[in-house]
Amino acid sequence: RELEIDLRRALALKQFELHYQPFLDLKSNRVIGFEALLRWHHPRRGNVPPLDFIPLAEETGLIVTIGEWVLRSACEAAANWPGDMVAAVNVSPLQFKSDTLLETVSSALERSGLPASRLEVEITEGALLDDTENVLATLHALRDLGVHISMDDFGTGYSSLAYLQKFPFSKIKLDRSFVAGTGADCDAILKAVAGLGTSLGMAITAEGVETDEQLNRIREERCTYVQGYLTGRPMTVDRIARFLENGQ
Ligand code: G
Ligand code: G
Ligand code: MN
Ligand code: NA
Numbered sequence: 001r002e003l004e005i006d007l008r009r010a011l012a013l014k015q016f017e018l019h020y021q022p023f024l025d026l027k028s029n030r031v032i033g034f035e036a037l038l039r040w041h042h043p044r045r046g047n048v049p050p051l052d053f054i055p056l057a058e059e060t061g062l063i064v065t066i067g068e069w070v071l072r073s074a075c076e077a078a079a080n081w082p083g084d085m086v087a088a089v090n091v092s093p094l095q096f097k098s099d100t101l102l103e104t105v106s107s108a109l110e111r112s113g114l115p116a117s118r119l120e121v122e123i124t125e126g127a128l129l130d131d132t133e134n135v136l137a138t139l140h141a142l143r144d145l146g147v148h149i150s151m152d153d154f155g156t157g158y159s160s161l162a163y164l165q166k167f168p169f170s171k172i173k174l175d176r177s178f179v180a181g182t183g184a185d186c187d188a189i190l191k192a193v194a195g196l197g198t199s200l201g202m203a204i205t206a207e208g209v210e211t212d213e214q215l216n217r218i219r220e221e222r223c224t225y226v227q228g229y230l231t232g233r234p235m236t237v238d239r240i241a242r243f244l245e246n247g248q
Pocket of ligand 1: 036037038039049050051054067070090091092
């Protein structure tokens with residue numbers, strides 16, 4: 001497959017770039033961190049969307065080395081950010097289950113000098129399926145390092161409450177479809193997940209907030225954090241300093 005051949009060479013050819021999207025604390029209205037989002041610039045294909053290549057990277061196992069690069073780059077970038085600014089990094093199910101993950105995380109922290117408390121790992125429910133013992137061991141080992149762990153895209157998969165009970169995530173990220181969606185069902189889900197956060201003592205991020213109306217809604221429901229185009233689009237690393245000076 002042609003795309004696969006290109007993907008295998010992409011790292012060496014330096015075709016990847018990370019963009020960073022801010023997330024804000026809803027109480028203080030201040031940016032507290034940025035999520036690293038992978039971008040692939042291909043000379044002929046143009047910008048290949050993550051949804052077109054991440055599944056392929058996952059299938060072929062390439063996600064493990066790509067993910068190492070993402071972790072290292074994000075930690076290096078975040079080490080230059082002011083204060084306690086956090087870098088949130090998406091870790092795919094295969095990467096999460098690989099035996100090199102812990103070593104990759106600790107060496108990325110060590111090499112960059114970023115304190116573990118300023119790194120957040122985002123996993124989806126796919127990472128938690130089967131092999132519960134090992135999954136729990138990895139989650140606890142990351143937590144023992146001092147890294148925060150978020151449940152990403154919550155509401156789109158199994159959304160099993162058992163996961164939330166078995167492991168205390170720092171944060172639940174409610175998928176943007178429920179924030180952007182209109183209608184009573186999305187509203188009910190937003191309410192329920194916000195309530196779940198309060199009762200389980202987990203922070204809730206509302207993703208994909210694009211309008212003031214949506215922002216008001218998530219404030220009403222007492223979500224903890226907001227991430228979306230309204231409060232900041234993904235940006236290149238060189239724009240972060242200026243964004244933090246002017247943008248908030
Ligand atoms: O940035 P965008 O909305 O296009 O991202 C689409 C999807 O790609 C999201 O589900 C996001 O979590 C995923 N994604 C973005 N960057 C990374 C990455 O570095 N690693 C992994 N595993 N997934 C990523
Ligand atoms: O699955 P994950 O939550 O990691 O993916 C985040 C994706 O959502 C990124 O690709 C990012 O570009 C996208 N995104 C972030 N904010 C918004 C938004 O306000 N609206 C839309 N449509 N997409 C967003
Ligand atoms: Mn994410
Ligand atoms: Na998400």
